[in-house]
Amino acid sequence: MAFRGPKVWLWRWRRNPLKRRADKVEAWVLLGTWTVTVLVGVLAGLATARTVEQGLTRERAEARLVTAHLTSQAPGRPAAQDGDSGGERVWAKVSWTAPNGSAHSGQVRVAPGTAAGTPVALWTDPRGRLVTKPATAEQARLRSGLVGALGGLSAAAVPCAAGHALRRRLEWRRLDQWDVAWARFDPLWRGRTG
Structure with a gap:
């Protein structure tokens, strides 16, 4: 097991001469993914809750x-x-x-x-x-809140999964770059180690 030092917050944003371009891209992808995930989840949840509550209010008025x-x-x-x-x-x-x-x-x-x-x-x-007996105002608020939360979580899963897939693709690309770099420098080091 590799030794890991203390956790450093926001390490992707700190200056470091060893930080590669891929690390910066991953940091921006991560920030963008979380921002879009939160926005989509909140907006979809609010829209779903409002729609459900309006429907239940209409049912209550028409019953x-x-x-x-x-x-x-x-x-x-x-x-x-x-x-x-x-x-x-x-x-x-x-x-x-x-x-x-x-x-x-x-x-x-x-x-x-x-x-x-x-x-x-x-x-x-x-x-x-x-x-069926229409929902009371309190029941309508509870139902719309629960359905809105479920809708928001479901909608937020889409950008979260897309961001995860993009980060995985970046990781594969980074590993390919390591392979290329290792193939270039391995012959130089092979004679010096041993």
């Missing part, structure tokens, strides 16, 4: 709470008298009238054995189609 009625008794036996169904839910057919007056039907989850005609609250879009 309508309507009352539907079961068209037939829900399958299964009713829960015990104490009202404890253990959280079990079954699918049952319901019908409702949309805000525009059109009749709709669909299936929702209700407690087993619920009687026909029982009112059930559900969410619809402006056309009267069933939708």
